[in-house]
Amino acid sequence: MAKEKNTKKAFLWNMIGSTSYSLSSFLYLMVVTRICGVGPAGFFSLSYATAQLLLTVGRYGMRTYQATDLDRKYLFSEYEVSRIITCGLMLLFGIIYSAWSFSGEYIIISVFIIMMKMVDAVEDVFHGNFQQTYHVEIMGKMLAVRNIYSAVYFTAALLVTQNLAFTCTSTAVTSLILCLVINNVFTKKYSGEAVTVNRSFQFSNVWKLLKICTPLFVGTFLSLLLYNIPKYAMSSVMTDEYQTYYSVLFMPSFVITLMCEFVFKPTITTIAELWWKNDLKKFSIYVLRIIGIILICGAAVVVAGHLLGRTLLEIIYGVDLSPYKLHFIVLLVGGTIGAGVYMMYNILIAIRNGGCIIIVYAITAVLTIFPATFMVQKWGIMGACMNYLYSCSILFIQFAAILIYVILRRKKHKTS
Numbered sequence: 001m002a003k004e005k006n007t008k009k010a011f012l013w014n015m016i017g018s019t020s021y022s023l024s025s026f027l028y029l030m031v032v033t034r035i036c037g038v039g040p041a042g043f044f045s046l047s048y049a050t051a052q053l054l055l056t057v058g059r060y061g062m063r064t065y066q067a068t069d070l071d072r073k074y075l076f077s078e079y080e081v082s083r084i085i086t087c088g089l090m091l092l093f094g095i096i097y098s099a100w101s102f103s104g105e106y107i108i109i110s111v112f113i114i115m116m117k118m119v120d121a122v123e124d125v126f127h128g129n130f131q132q133t134y135h136v137e138i139m140g141k142m143l144a145v146r147n148i149y150s151a152v153y154f155t156a157a158l159l160v161t162q163n164l165a166f167t168c169t170s171t172a173v174t175s176l177i178l179c180l181v182i183n184n185v186f187t188k189k190y191s192g193e194a195v196t197v198n199r200s201f202q203f204s205n206v207w208k209l210l211k212i213c214t215p216l217f218v219g220t221f222l223s224l225l226l227y228n229i230p231k232y233a234m235s236s237v238m239t240d241e242y243q244t245y246y247s248v249l250f251m252p253s254f255v256i257t258l259m260c261e262f263v264f265k266p267t268i269t270t271i272a273e274l275w276w277k278n279d280l281k282k283f284s285i286y287v288l289r290i291i292g293i294i295l296i297c298g299a300a301v302v303v304a305g306h307l308l309g310r311t312l313l314e315i316i317y318g319v320d321l322s323p324y325k326l327h328f329i330v331l332l333v334g335g336t337i338g339a340g341v342y343m344m345y346n347i348l349i350a351i352r353n354g355g356c357i358i359i360v361y362a363i364t365a366v367l368t369i370f371p372a373t374f375m376v377q378k379w380g381i382m383g384a385c386m387n388y389l390y391s392c393s394i395l396f397i398q399f400a401a402i403l404i405y406v407i408l409r410r411k412k413h414k415t416s
Contacts, residue, residue: 009137010136010137010140011136012137012140013136013137013138013139013140013141013144014136014137014139014140015140016140016141016144017139017140017141017142017143017144017147018140018143019144020143020144020147020148020151021120021143021147023147023151024147024148024150024151025048025251025254026251026316027151027154027155028044028048028151028154029041029044029045029048029244029247029248029251029317030316030317031154031155031158031159032044032158032164033244033248033317033318033319034317034318035158035159035162036158036162036164038240038241038244038319039240039241039244040164040240041240041244041247042239042240042241042242042243042244042247043106043109043240043243044109044113044164045231045243045244045246045247046231046235046240046243047109047110047113047114048113048117048247049228049231049247050094050097050110050114050228051094051113051114051116051117052117052224052228053221053224053225053228054090054093054094054097054114054117055090055117055118055120055121055224056217056220056221056223056224057086057089057090057093057217057221058083058086058087058089058090058117058118058120058121058122058124059086059120059121059124059217059220060082060083060086060210060213060214060216060217061213061215061216061217061218061219061220061349062079062082062083062086062124062125062128062209062213062216062217063124063127063128064216064268064346064349064350065212065213065216065349066079066125066128066129066131066132067128067131067132067268067269067350068132068268068269068272068349068350069132070132070269070272070273070276074205074208074209075199075201075205076129076187077201078201078202078205078206078209079125079128079129079209080125081201081203081206082206082209082210082213083121083122083124083125085206085210086121086210087118087121087122090114090118090121091114091115091118094110094111094114094115094118095111097110097114098110098111098114105165108165108168108169109164109165109168112165112168112169112171112172113168113172115172115173115176116150116168116171116172116175118172118176119146119150119172119175119176119179122176122179122180123142123143123146123179123183126139126142126183126184126186126187127139127142127143127183129187130142130186130187130190131268131269132269133190134269135190138186138190142182142183142186145178145182146175146178146179146182149174149175149178150171150175153170153171153174153175154167154168154171157170157171215354215355215357215358216349216354216357218357218358218361219345219354219357219358219360219361222358222361222362222364222365223341223345223361223395225365226361226364226365226368226369226391226395227338227388227391227392229368229369229372229387229391230246230372230376230383230384230385230387230388231243231246231247231384232372233372233373233375233376233383233384233387234246234376234381234384236373237373237376237377238376238380238381242380242381244319245319245321245324245381246381246384246385248313248317248319248321249310249313249321249324249327249328249331249381249385250331250388251313252301252305252309252313252328252331252332252335253331253332253334253335253338253388254335256297256298256301256332256335256336256338256339257335257338257339257342260293260294260297260339260342260343264290264342264343264346267286267290268346268347268350270286271283271286271287271347271350271351272350272351274286275350275351275410276351278410278414280407280410280411280414283407284407287347287403290343291340291343294336294339294340294343295336295340297336298332298333298335298336298337298339299336301332301335301336302329302332302333302336305328305329305332306325306328306329309328309332310322310324310325310328324381326382327381327382327385330382330385330386330388330389331385331388331389333389334385334388334389334391334392334393335392337389337392337393337396338392338395340396340400341392341395341396341399344396344399344400344402344403345357345399347403348399348402348403348406351406353402353406356402360395360398360399360402361395363394363398364391364394364395364398367390367394368387368390368391368394371387371390372384372387375387
């Protein structure tokens with residue numbers, strides 16, 4: 001079986017690509033807040049959160065499955081067609097949601113914010129193919145190029161036009177074109193190194209693939225829904241300005257999860273390979289190493305956030321966050337725990353033990369969604385922060401218990 005090529009280069013470019021992706025989320029909200037004001041920024045942040053939720057429809061939980069499809073059970077063309085279907089559904093649901101929830105120009109803004117996130121789903125299927133063929137460095141380069149373009153264009157367009165609807169529309173369309181062009185070029189360039197599969201495209205396999213990934217999609221959807229529940233609870237009892245404050249405070253927590261991909265993404269294929277080779281010692285070392293790095297990075301971020309983070313956010317976004325010192329720390333702790341959840345979730349998918357995911361999220365939903373509105377009504381933004389931390393903690397406990405059980409069960413079968 002092929003080994004990871006040039007691990008250092010793969011890690012470096014994955015880090016650059018993931019950083020670009022993470023910082024673009026920072027930049028969008030900062031630019032809108034600075035140019036359009038706190039009110040429109042609140043609407044933008046809520047719409048962006050909804051787009052992030054609908055992105056789970058576009059990706060359909062397929063990335064980790066694709067990257068760890070080591071036997072090439074499905075062709076890349078079958079992954080591509082399945083992605084066309086899921087992206088079409090993502091955009092359709094986005095249009096329905098926007099038309100139902102808003103009016104006038106706000107419908108256009110909402111739809112094209114969703115389309116901006118749909119581009120992430122489109123390029124994700126190409127990046128899964130690069131990762132499957134051990135070209136993580138190419139994936140990182142493509143991710144960096146596209147996200148830097150989108151962020152720079154969005155900023156320039158809003159500065160020049162002062163029109164959020166035009167900016168979102170043109171950013172979405174041009175980003176989609178760029179994504180398709182550069183990823184198709186490099187996919188063709190490196191297709192010759194993929195393992196040859198002696199069969200043709202079968203549409204029935206597309207439906208099989210979608211069926212297999214449905215539990216993964218539901219799990220991912222429920223995951224982001226749980227993380228966004230505090231925002232939706234706030235929208236029912238608080239004004240758009242508070243959405244902006246919460247979104248600004250939450251942004252570093254969200255980025256912690258994205259940044260943990262630096263460590264995790266380049267290793268997921270190797271982790272799956274070790275599992276199927278029954279090398280449980282190395283597998284466990286990999287997992288413990290990643291958990292250790294996440295905890296160390298998370299602790300560093302919490303300390304840095306306490307000392308400097310809130311002040312930097314005030315300077316960057318131009319809003320007063322002085323009443324929210326403890327709120328910020330609560331969200332950073334939740335983000336660190338959430339990064340651990342993300343890691344264990346993907347490991348369970350990689351080793352084909354994802355059947356528990358829907359049950360885990362269903363239990364967590366019952367325990368966290370219903371108290372959300374009460375917590376926000378009683379404690380305001382702090383209630384939203386506590387609900388987020390509560391959700392992450394329950395998920396972490398369940399996934400950790402399942403992963404330990406699965407490893408011990410495998411070890412027992414190996415020795416018997």
